[in-house]
Amino acid sequence: MTKICCIGAGYVGGPTMAMIAYKCPNIDVHVVDINQARIDAWNSDVLPVYEPGLFEIVASRRGKNLKFSTCIDHAIREADIIFISVNTPTKTFGAGAGRAANLEFIERCARRIAEAAEGHKIVVEKSTLPVRTAEAVKRILSESSNGATFDVLSNPEFLAEGTAIEDLLDPDRVLIGGENPEAIEALVSVYAHWVDRSRILTTNLWSSELSKLTANAFLAQRVSSINAISALCEATEANVDEVAAAIGTDSRIGPKFLKASVGFGGSCFQKDILNLVYLCQHYGLHEVAEYWEQVVKMNDYQKSRFAQKMVKTMFNTVSGKRLAIWGFAFKKDTNDTRESAAIYVCRDLLRENAILNIYDPKVSDEQIRNDLRELMANGSGELSQLDRRLIDENIHVVESMQAAASGSHAVAVLTEWDEFKNADFERIYSQMQKPAFVFDGRNILDHKKLQQIGFEVHAIGKRV
Ligand code: UDX
Ligand code: UDX
16 A cells, blocks of 8 residues: 655645545555644644635545644655645745745755655655755755665645645646656556546656746736736726736637736745746846746735725725725635735735724634734834734724625725625615725626615726
């Protein structure tokens, strides 16, 4: 029986391993993490990651061929294949701060594997990593204290949050980079339990590592491109949704990822582009670095433009005004808020002294305040007294859209949760201050209907 271990029970490691266990009943899957609370949650009825369909899959295999624990060394020793799926945040200190990936957790994992392993192991990089990280991993593993031997493969994960289960069940492709054909085949045969072999691509290690960064950079670039055009649409009375539909019918462009928004978020896009920028600079490719950096700058512009537009529209002041914030997650169907545009928009509004009634169906009060604290402390860990007061006193996290809107001057839609489309806007209008504004940062509402009710409506990239 093949045994797999995965270090890192996060958004990527957890769902991916659950799917392998589900599709390969003949493979034992052991997911380990240094965080006991996270492991406890994986073993409970409330998983630490919210993904539609995930719970059913975990529940069906847990206690059979799927196990979650903190016994890292034991899991390493037993496994034939070891996935590394720990987080690789942007460095906040030292050389490359703000751009380079912090590889400290990856290195720590590699050292731990080198110490604990015996015999031969296949080590798989699941985390997104800068190109040539495998070289460092190989060096560290080669110093193994027990004389263990290793093959290193790169197998980046392309799942998107909110659709993780669908993406894992039916991936566009699985990418495996490596050197030793036997090791590559061992991993291919795991995925081949449910993915057609024609969709399992094999490349050299470096192509695989770079493909992941490139895929995310291209996707983010499409969002920044349509968002750039949204600003021009607002100035010219063109309608960005019409423009997107018109260009999306060109089969060379395609219709996906052309939805103008308040800005992209998520743990990957910004981090991976900054990482790409850093790599280019490292290799002296400054023009290439600048080209990609612009994608992140455009996203920052889109987020701050949205907050500024709210202030300007509401007679140049939101001080002391109650504003309803609908949605805090970086997209619908996830509880993940990493790099969510909502954090930036809320910060800007708070610093205009607005009072925010925030509602998100999956994000907790604690998470919202933590995200704002972290952003407003700007990496230093130190919050100014004023910012602390704003976060403590000007934020009310509430239990429904209705409660958020009641008594507010405006509703701002920052995440495209489906329930927002079906809100009882007539009742909401009757409970709001007048004039009542709606700022639809996702272009999901029926703007004509809202206008008929009496709202003043502002959307992204179109005049309503
Ligand atoms: C993933 C990928 O791994 C990352 O490269 C990609 O860029 C973003 O998505 P993700 O699963 O989202 O990361 O990260 P996270 O949810 O933070 O999970 C990582 C887990 O690794 C955490 O539970 C953390 O406790 C664990 N960890 C971290 C370890 O077990 N050991 C460590 O040394 C460090
Ligand atoms: C992304 C990649 O899609 C995935 O392949 C990779 O493995 C991890 O990074 P994820 O961050 O989970 O996945 O979500 P994604 O659906 O790509 O959305 C990212 C952000 O872009 C979200 O904030 C989303 O709202 C925004 N977006 C996306 C738009 O604003 N417009 C679009 O048309 C598409």
